[in-house]
Amino acid sequence: MNPLPPNPTSSAAANAGGAAVGAGQAGASGASPTFSPLYQQIKALITQSLQTGEWKPGELIPSEVELANRFKVSQGTVRKAIDELAAENLVMRKQGKGTFVSTHHEARAHFRFLRLMPDEGVPHYPESKFIEVKRMRAPADVARLLDLKSGDAVIFIKRVQSFDGVPTIVEELWLPGMTFKGLTAERLEEYKGPMYGLFESEFGTRMIRATEKIRAVCAAEEDAALLRVAVATPLLASERVSFTYGDKPVELRRGLYSTEHHHYHNELN
Amino acid sequence: MNPLPPNPTSSAAANAGGAAVGAGQAGASGASPTFSPLYQQIKALITQSLQTGEWKPGELIPSEVELANRFKVSQGTVRKAIDELAAENLVMRKQGKGTFVSTHHEARAHFRFLRLMPDEGVPHYPESKFIEVKRMRAPADVARLLDLKSGDAVIFIKRVQSFDGVPTIVEELWLPGMTFKGLTAERLEEYKGPMYGLFESEFGTRMIRATEKIRAVCAAEEDAALLRVAVATPLLASERVSFTYGDKPVELRRGLYSTEHHHYHNELN
DNA sequence: AAGTGGTCTAGACCACTTT
DNA sequence: AAGTGGTCTAGACCACTTC
Incomplete structure (x- = not known):
């Protein structure tokens, strides 16, 4: 949806190439009632894939580079989105291996809700x-x-x-x-x-x-x-x-x- | 301390200019027993200034640009350090105004420890x-x-x-x-x-x-x-x-x- | 207009893991 | 050697606040 418009509104900063995401901005010029940063939009898209089960609990999600290509944003933007998802315990990062969907089938998860x-x-x-x-x-x-x-x-x-x-x-x-x-x-x-x-x-x-x-x-x-x-x-x-x-x-x-x-x-x- | 050595060890990445911080690295070549990322060192330095009272509760701390100049690192590195301090409630960021030392003299602070x-x-x-x-x-x-x-x-x-x-x-x-x-x-x-x-x-x-x-x-x-x-x-x-x-x-x-x-x-x- | 934090990009190198 | 996340830099523009 909303693929590659000239995007004249005041939304993403140096998004020179034009973005495949543009959820927050209406097409109209000027007024931007529900603006949200790019990385928040990316975060919402990733969350959606988690919710629909495109990537299941315990599985590896695509790499940051891959997601950056898919969403046509920089790796840094994907990184910031995933950083927040990791802080919320929706995913877990492992250096050298990748980013995994969190699961309750883990020893450390057992006492997350039982204090x-x-x-x-x-x-x-x-x-x-x-x-x-x-x-x-x-x-x-x-x-x-x-x-x-x-x-x-x-x-x-x-x-x-x-x-x-x-x-x-x-x-x-x-x-x-x-x-x-x-x-x-x-x-x-x-x-x-x-x-x-x-x-x-x-x-x-x-x-x-x-x-x-x-x-x-x-x-x-x-x-x-x-x-x-x-x-x-x-x-x-x-x-x-x-x-x-x-x-x-x-x-x-x-x-x-x-x-x-x-x-x-x-x-x- | 340790001001501007050639710094040949494998520590900070593209730290081309040589850094004013170098806490983790011993001067010896090769061995780096207690390495820690630059932004963690910056974070420790800022925490130290908070602890000693260089910036008191409720006060404004120097801007990111200013701290970057002081520590001879990029603004992004200072930003990451401050991000963590803000997550730990040691400081509070306010867009357009600056970063403030957290204080218990606030309505919202009263119920942080009393649940x-x-x-x-x-x-x-x-x-x-x-x-x-x-x-x-x-x-x-x-x-x-x-x-x-x-x-x-x-x-x-x-x-x-x-x-x-x-x-x-x-x-x-x-x-x-x-x-x-x-x-x-x-x-x-x-x-x-x-x-x-x-x-x-x-x-x-x-x-x-x-x-x-x-x-x-x-x-x-x-x-x-x-x-x-x-x-x-x-x-x-x-x-x-x-x-x-x-x-x-x-x-x-x-x-x-x-x-x-x-x-x-x-x-x- | 100037200064602040907030977002975004592009590119580099590092540490770790797997092939 | 190749791929992953982790760190670092440099530069740009945006939103917000103050002067």
Whole structure:
């Protein structure tokens, strides 16, 4: 679209040759209502290819030189676009090898969204036990957070996670039924590794960021039993909404964390 | 130091003119044990000027062109150094105006380290009531976290913070006595604004990052009274260590947060 | 008009990885 | 040797702010 116009408007700087990208600028002279820098346009195009699956998680994307040729911009401009994507953890650069699409199938990815750390020793990967998996209609609060209509189909999951055999997390998840059609208890149980890896590989949905709200609560009877703690033990209550491309919410997760031997870790910059 | 040598080693690339910076390279030919990129060396030099107070919080630092001339490198190299400093919140760039040293005397800085948000409405700035301010000897655990020796002089502060008149946070702070010599209850009470602003202006110590550990606990009698909640109410317990330049720990803060009307907010990327 | 940071280009060489 | 990302330079123009 908009291929190689004279481009008289005040947009890209020394873009002498004329560019194959020109998303932000209307054809009219003078007025440029929605201007955005070239590298942002390139970044959007690359993100689009990530979203559509042209390059899949774990795969190598084209080199900077190749992308520069494709988009008819300089390598430096592509570099700046990829720099931002790397900062957002959408891709990973490896010197000498290339740039790879990020994936949740990695040890280091496991603790990107789970900030619960053991008080002593290195973090281990938790073991999951599923309590319940069912389809249901979204309650009003769930629907609101997932950008659905009240009563829309959702998948509900309840599970307990244990570290070294010690039950530590009990959590409930709600997923949009449309996006995760065909997700069953069997597939969850037979799948080894993080749930986000399953979502990514089997349902083409990659979580790229999340917001979390945390409070302190008292353990109710049922949760206390699952975590094997006394009733009224104080627990961390986390409500997490995860987003995929386009800031679309695709998971609501409400967890109760026992902080007997673990703590929630955060870095403030 | 090391001014304008022929610089035959394999360090900076097209650094044709010879550089005024050459920190990483020993004069010997061949071996370069602790090589670091030019822009990292520039970044370190700028950080040093921030630390020594050559440019004070809130002030304008020299322009990119000026710094490029001073360090005898290109503007692009200075730019990359400043880019990283801006990403770490040590400086703030403002197009057309210049680059400013970050300061805690800003509305937006107040909630950089305090992630407790009201469930409804916009965050207000809390009111402080000091319960206790005294000098003491550092207990072993405090000394360890502040990189002091057990028994070293520390300043202890206990206070309650209220939002819109509702007591919400009770916290205890420990500060190295050497760094904050002369800090008294009077100065704390007469000072309006965030404590980090006081530390920055009066003691020349700027907090630049922090790590936080959070757990859930039950309110003990004394804390319950201060927060006006029932005994055994679940509270968030935060332990925060703040660092200044050179990753030097200079504050330990243990806080109890009531999550009746507030929650701890976090963004996961 | 002059100065600042922001974007873009073109070309060079370096460090690392693979062939 | 060839290809990749990483660093560095030099020069241009743009958007924004101040004089």
